[in-house]
Amino acid sequence: MPASRLDAIYRSILLTKFFTKGWGNPENLRRIFEFRKIVANREACYNLIPSDYPVTVTKFFWRRRNLIAKPLLKESGIGSILLENPFYGLRKPKDQIRSSLHNVSDIFIMGGCLILESIVLLNWCEQQGYSPLGLTGLSMGGHMASLAATNWPKPIPLIPCLSWSTASPVFTEGVMSASINWALLESQYFGNKMYQNDLAKMVRIIDQDDAFLAGQHFAKHYPDSMTRLDRIKVESKKRNEELKTSKDSSKLNNCDNTHKASANTIRKIKVENGKMAEEEAAADLFSLNLISNRFKSPNLNSWKGVCLFPVSKHPLFSDSKWREHEALQFMRGIMDECTHLRNFETPVDTELIIAVCARNDAYVPREGCMSLEEIWPGAEVRYIDAGHISAYLLHQKLFRSTIAEAFQRSLKKYPIDKS
Template sequence: MSASRLDAVYRSILLTKFFTKGWGKPENLRRLFEFRKVVSNRDECFNLVERDYPVTITKEQNLTDCKLVEGYFLTPLERYLPGIVPEIAQKAHFQALLPVHWPEPGCKPVCLHLAGTGDHFFWRRRNLMVKPLLKEAAIGGIILENPFYGLRKPTDQVRSSLHNVSDIFVMGGCLILESLVLFHWCERNGLGPLGVTGLSMGGHMASLAATNWPKPMVLVPCLSWSTASAVFLQGVMSHSINWDLLEDQYLSDGVYREKLSKMVTIVDEAFLAGKKFARTYSENVQNEKQENINITELSDAKVPIKITHTESLSEELRKMQGENKISKALYDKLTSNTTFELDAQDISEINKLNKNELKNFLFKYRVDDHVKSIAIKSPKEHLEDTKTDGNKNLINTEKVSRKSPNMHVHDSGNGTKTENKEKVNETSKHSDEIEYKEFKPEKKTWNVSEITSDFWTSLPFLKSSGKKIDIGKIHWRDREALQFMRGIMDECTHLSNFSVPYDTSLIIAVCAKHDAYVPREDVGRLEEIWPGAEVRYVDAGHVSAYILHQSVFRACIKEAFERSKKKWKDGKHIE
């Protein structure tokens, strides 16, 4: 996925800085982690908000083109976590715009619109999404003010600059429960089918809200993905965080390290977040040399293999097979979702590909929990290795891969394990030697305290000067703060930690192909977490998609509601 330069430039000119006061109180984080386990279970979460939860209507007005309703209610989160929501944010304000006349008898579709980063008050969503949907499809809209935004913004907060990391989790907890309040309010007033949508952060909050409604729910998350961890650790938003402050706080208070870090998990395989760095590094190194590349050693061709596919890999394989660069038999193997074996003919085909095509075949496979790999070298490099140490199979799991608790440093073929760090540093500089590793695509979780710090050296943070930090030179203790950030973001925002929405066929996610705010390659895919959900892409970056593709977002909302009308009526499946 190529990142949008506009996204990076736009982020660089914004003055907004996040988490300027640090992580937040350790006790608040502990309470939030424990409460996450409650709201992630649909049955338990749904019972936290009664069907007749009190809502105060402050204004009802019939306009020329719609009916306007304004009101508020107290956030249910304050009931379960007293004192954790700032007083000014405890009152949830909302605005509803409904058609004056509903065109279809017994059908009053309403969509809840949640705010993205920086979307204060009601006017932006009202004019860009709600009013056009009213006019185009008679879909009513409810606009909920985010905690920490607009009327709910603390007086000492500047713009959208959340003071603490914990604030983002308070915001999420509020919106999950507040959405339930509004869904119940809609049902009491005879409105439905119901849906929820949002852009960017609002899209992710919409996804979380939809997981806890035990009935069919239209969901159209736009410009969001499966977890917020990649947003703050890999996307351009990482540049707006004072990492020095977070590291100092993390190291100075033992509660973060000794207690809180053990309460969270990194959901996706930890080293996968370094995959993009490894692939980019390998490609840049290869472009400096024009030598032919061959597979010099495959430990054993007759072993089960299973490839973890990426969007770009699958597309490249289809293209190569269509151009007869690989046989149909090899294509079928490489695109299968089952284990397979590479025979001599397969390896011969792969060796005939040029270097840019060959890099798409770099993969790791597991046999009896023992890591094996394909090592790619130039003939010259291979010859030098053979002369110097007689080892034809110089493979090392630490060159550009990441260690994890379930990874083992494997035998190089002659009984010598490749663990020498000096040799790692030396051989990793070789311009034509690449190793690209992936686990088979099964969900793994690790306690954040178990992850080694080696992985974090590849994260693309920038200093305020705009120059890249050499994270490899940062003391290893400092990297623990990065591990902790990854862990708490996954713990509280990763969709695999929440219930699957009631009917995933009513989900249409819209993503930007070149989104530099919301990286997708290193985290779980929506289609895998929510089987049956549909993901569509616009050829744009995050900022340009927001500006140019509002009509696409609305079209997907309309389509999802049409699906709901055809499939469900009053919560019952239409035969």
């Protein structure tokens, strides 16, 4: 399915940039990688938090309160605790603009904090007699909820919305990748040997690290990426060869006319589309290489059928071998190391998991990633025919009904003992 055009447009008009200070302190990254192994062990992680750890409350959650929490309480009788992310709202550094994290390492610190804080809140809810308990979130919040669920030692409904199995493609393939100063990251990577000699050896890209998987991906999508122009060019070449070998003048004339017609058709396609169709084919195969000028075009029809992942014109992507750049591979590796759900334990009961995904999500690409069903057998994934932004704007009611359904599923399987 084509990626959402609205996602690409929305991201292109935002001026905020991510990771403007780079990777973060290399020593801190090393400690984060080591801590991830502790957090990935449910028992070890759970025991890090005292059961009576105190809870505090703040009140700055307008969107989640009014779009999810209040309607959920009114419609289904489900109360909510709205957790504010570290590095967000009142918890962000004073010089940080909105949610634009300064360092790559910040997102891993955020994830570790949310896992531990979720344990604190769930323990408090149990002590207050609330049941059943569940976890949900949208976009990055959905992924954070998934990470938190891996460390709760009991069955728990989980409803991750508009997220997937890892944050790796979000920052290396999706529209968010255009908001990263890759030149800075590459400069830091090669400027400090610790990144290459120590840290790179501590991480591993989980998805598509097997050449067979990459070959499967290419074989699966190559026929679909053949544009109309490709087919015409193949046919024209074939007919051109017939021209050279044929002795029949009538056949020669017919083929020549056909060849001219094909050439005219090619030119027509180029004019109609406003750009070379070969670029569209390349975009289908290697979406990060497409530097689209269509954001400047008032004619949205010119976007039709094009998978848009606008990446800035910086040196990292100046050639056709961007996949070989070590900085990009390092980003994939550290994101998989710290956020890939396969690196964490499986939730106690995966049948209580209902994920809601946008089929045309350009923020959270799923192609080439392990699916939630593969990692968590028994989990259910549902798809909305929308992009990331349109799903968030138009499908809040669906998110709420899915949350309520997951809670009902939990009550049916684990009835509350009222004795």
